[in-house]
Amino acid sequence: MMIPRLTRAAALSALALILFAPNALADETCMSPYMAKIVGQEDYIYIWTLGIEGVGDGEDKLVTVDVNPDSESYAQVVHSVSVGGRNEAHHSGLSDDRRYLWASGLDTSKIFIFDVHTDPGKPRLHKTIDDFVAKSGGIVGPHTNYALPGRMLLTGLSNNRDHGGRTGMVEYTNAGEYITTHWMPTDDNLQGAVKSGSYADGYGYDARALPRRNVLVTSSFTGWNNYMMNLGKMMADAEAMKRFGNTVVIWDLHTRKPKKILDVPGAPLEIRCAWGSRSNYCFTSTALTSKIWLIYEDDTGDWHAKAVADIGDASKIPLPVDISISADDNHLWVNTWNDGKVRLYDTTNPHAPTQVFEHQIGEQVNMVSQSWDGERVYFTSSLLANWDKTESTGGDLQYFKLYGWDGEKLSPRFHLDFIELGLGAPHQMRFGAYALYGLTPPARDAAAADAR
């Protein structure tokens, strides 16, 4: 095993940058609580990018962008690894030791595991899992890649029987070996869970853990039939529009058994849990009903869900997508894909968030990730291959953008046009840093950094 040597500077840098958080969740503010955190300046953003036919090689790829202002290659794409085809590249996640990045495809159900620790500036494809459906017993569409101690939890979106929304979660070892499958509870088989409302649909999407409370929270989207359909066609299909998730499930984290099914109608997507040591709640947003929902534990230990804020004008279908909670739990960034806007909510009172800021990011916007200190906010544009807009009105369709945030306004730092660069449609972002691995970054050009 390689034991990298540290210079004094690198050692100090590592100490200042990296914290191992035991019980906390915040992109850096949305990672698994089991994972080391970058609390200083990140070096790279790894962007899992969907290939577009006719754009570059047309393949899905992991794109590495240098985001350290002290670097000579700041604001540039420094590396790209194509994976040999299009898979509906969507989400990605780091293992608990952050040595590997798992990136999955919703269409082919392939999972690509990248080594990001040997050379953080040049990730390489380490392993491909191409038997996910067979091994899992029929789960289709691996979505969230979430680190648990020594293993990865993958949520599914669909199944191979009808390509609808009934699905489950699948566990793998960090080495990429299949462990087990957990199907979502349904009316047919509640698996001991309490159905607290009208729905037990068995749909899946995201997952987040609150280990201190022994709780795993999952949300629900839609199946392969819908997410691979043209957006306009689907929205005109009344039957298809009925097939979206309406539930959040509370699980026993230790036993992986579902405990309670909560009604959260309108496709609850990303889940972000509070970091506070006594804050027993998470947020999610509903794509179809355009609301922020609070998933919270009461004083008796029972879990509930309630809508706590509107996101824009639901009648205009803003389509909320990614959300990002600040490290102090006091703010929540909310992207709406259809109008290309980000909104910031004050969540000091999680039961009554209030919108305090709004900004136009692009013609469409999907993912938002913030640094631990909240001073840098990153955005990407792509949602799904067959849902993304294709007719640009301003040359701002497929992009990666960095803004500075001073508490009052977003200030553009740089943006990259992923079509112009021949890369594709950028989706999930994950952060990388040399200090995580005791490595010394390439020589910095201080003068160039000062000039910037």
Next chain:
Amino acid sequence: MPDRRLILCGLVLMSTVLQAAPHDHPEPVVLAPGYSALEFVPPQPGTYQLPPLGSAADGEVLDSSGQSRRLHDYLGDKITVLSFIFTRCNDVNGCPLATFVMKGVQQTVMAVPALKNNVRVVSFSFDPAYDTPEVLRSYGEHFRDPGFDWQFLTTAGDAELAAILDAYGQWVIKDYDSEGNFLGTMSHVLRVYLIDRDKRIRNIYSTSYLHADTLRSDIATLLQETGKP
């Protein structure tokens, strides 16, 4: 309320982090959940599954008397809790947490005669240069009940150690000064492994997950599988 204390409490880095952290003054360290009463009711043994996570690797080790042994000599005949530590670790939520929880496991096992002959704890050092068999023997005397099967192991050198750490996915970074001298400190993700009688890993615990009560449930679950006790 910013919860920086919570973050600091999870450091598996060294104490110097507190000085290097971006704060005006070091904040008090919040102890990991493993030091306190569990916030939830531990699962009932035998009501849930612990699917195998692969084989527990073998390797050349030294016991605390300096005898050369195989790691597999300590696996298989009993349910084994394997913890990677180093005795110079001074982060309260790192190796000391692991040893504290192992002591809790010892207390549980000693209190239940039926468990006593079916459970072993192994504390395995990843600092062979400092953690000689003699050092480990002395370290162990502070924690081990003479009637309990708690083994303290090390290796003859880095080569033997590296093979074992690699096989278990336990990544460790040694810290050096500008002269290339080892500072005696290491950064790592805390990991403890539960290993069954077939020498298979059945659970992995890290800082926020490690607690004697949940370990006890998992040990009892494995013992029920084999009908012992």
